[in-house]
Amino acid sequence: MSSINKSFFVIVSMLSLLAFSSNAQLSPSFYARTCPKLQSIVRTTMRQAVATEPRMAASILRLFFHSCLQGCDASILLDDNATFTGEKNALPNINSLRGFEVIDDIKTNVEAACDATVSCADILALATRDGVVRLGGPSWIVPLGRRDARTASQSAANSQIPSPFSNLSTLITAFGSKGLTARDLIALSGAHTIGQAQCQSFRNRIYNSTNIDPNFATTRRANCPISGGNSNLAPLDLVTPTDFDNEYYTNLLNQRGLLHSDQELFNGGSQDALVRTYAANTITFLKDFAAAMVKMGNISPLTGTNGEIRRNCRVVN
Numbered sequence: 065m066s067s068i069n070k071s072f073f074v075i076v077s078m079l080s081l082l083a084f085s086s087n088a089q090l091s092p093s094f095y096a097r098t099c100p101k102l103q104s105i106v107r108t109t110m111r112q113a114v115a116t117e118p119r120m121a122a123s124i125l126r127l128f129f130h131s132c133l134q135g136c137d138a139s140i141l142l143d144d145n146a147t148f149t150g151e152k153n154a155l156p157n158i159n160s161l162r163g164f165e166v167i168d169d170i171k172t173n174v175e176a177a178c179d180a181t182v183s184c185a186d187i188l189a190l191a192t193r194d195g196v197v198r199l200g201g202p203s204w205i206v207p208l209g210r211r212d213a214r215t216a217s218q219s220a221a222n223s224q225i226p227s228p229f230s231n232l233s234t235l236i237t238a239f240g241s242k243g244l245t246a247r248d249l250i251a252l253s254g255a256h257t258i259g260q261a262q263c264q265s266f267r268n269r270i271y272n273s274t275n276i277d278p279n280f281a282t283t284r285r286a287n288c289p290i291s292g293g294n295s296n297l298a299p300l301d302l303v304t305p306t307d308f309d310n311e312y313y314t315n316l317l318n319q320r321g322l323l324h325s326d327q328e329l330f331n332g333g334s335q336d337a338l339v340r341t342y343a344a345n346t347i348t349f350l351k352d353f354a355a356a357m358v359k360m361g362n363i364s365p366l367t368g369t370n371g372e373i374r375r376n377c378r379v380v381n
């Protein structure tokens with residue numbers, strides 16, 4: 065690298081640090097003295113939850129994604145009531161997000177060990193990592209020190225969480241507006257190697273698209289009729305729905321992406337080569353996924369004296 069290129073690189077790195085400067089305050093050892101058992105409590109509770117229902121790892125992972133797109137401050141966990149409207153009933157979330165009871169269980173166990181110390185936002189970040197690990201995915205070190213929101217915005221959730229009917233450029237723009245690159249988008253979408261989707265999320269794709277394997281479409285139509293059965297489930301990865309592997313990308317190469325937005329990642333566009341790379345190389349995928357998860361976990365956290373440590377993840381203190 066020439067010295068001009070080097071200083072350019074340094075300046076760009078500094079700018080990106082400044083742009084997301086609140087990240088710098090998160091630290092893996094944040095609770096080392098105040099709640100030394102935190103990580104083992106979360107791990108134990110997640111191990112039980114995923115043993116009971118493997119899909120729970122997927123549901124918690126999605127909860128973390130939808131939470132972090134609005135800032136990783138656990139605003140998504142707040143219940144609506146007569147005077148408060150939060151994110152839970154936003155269109156991408158209602159009758160679809162799951163796992164709130166598991167987060168409640170973990171919170172109860174953490175509170176019993178370390179009263180009013182650990183945020184719901186950090187519990188969600190740790191639980192997400194531990195769920196992925198239980199299904200055979202990569203591990204990563206989770207930076208901690210997030211605090212919990214005292215508000216939530218349903219309208220922001222409606223407008224900022226990408227829809228399964230989006231095209232590639234819309235997805236790249238949506239992730240870009242959160243500081244995530246196209247490469248992050250492709251790596252993070254590998255989360256769809258686990259979990260389930262409802263018929264209403266993929267009906268149009270299996271009846272109306274041309275970039276789909278006809279046998280796959282036929283199989284999926286069997287449990288997703290043209291009308292009715294909106295909540296019938298199908299696995300996002302038809303091959304290994306409870307293994308966190310790179311099969312998702314192989315499915316895309318075979319035109320077996322379940323969601324329209326999945327197949328958009330491999331449809332003759334700018335990211336085809338990267339999809340091929342991840343399909344061919346598990347290690348590269350798992351490494352990029354873990355790095356992108358840390359990056360996603362750094363989106364606009366509340367730190368310092370902002371926000372609060374919620375006692376009950378469902379209500380503001």
Ligand code: HEM
Binds near residue numbers: 162
């Ligand atoms: C790229 C844009 C994305 C779109 C449009 C999208 C959309 C969806 C949709 C529509 C579902 C099924 C919901 C239902 O039918 O109830 C789903 C499920 C899921 N999504 Fe995504 N998603 C995206 C990215 C991500 C990312 C980045 C992650 C995590 C890093 C993620 C994790 C999951 C998981 C794990 C499930 C299964 C949840 C379960 O079984 O409970 N998704 N997604």
Ligand SMILES: *[C@@H]1O[C@H](CO)[C@@H](O)[C@H](O)[C@H]1NC(C)=O
Binds near residue numbers: 232
């Ligand atoms: C993608 O979708 C957006 C919003 O629906 C639309 O404006 C845009 O033209 C589409 N882009 C392509 C390349 O199809």
Ligand SMILES: *[C@@H]1O[C@H](CO)[C@@H](O)[C@H](O)[C@H]1NC(C)=O
Binds near residue numbers: 271
């Ligand atoms: C297929 O597309 C047509 C035209 O856009 C639409 O009217 C129809 O409802 C779609 N069918 C399904 C099953 O989504």
Ligand SMILES: *[C@@H]1O[C@H](CO)[C@@H](O)[C@H](O)[C@H]1NC(C)=O
Binds near residue numbers: 142144146378380
């Ligand atoms: C409604 O929820 C908000 C946000 O959690 C909370 O501050 C408020 O106390 C709740 N109101 C009632 C009546 O429970």
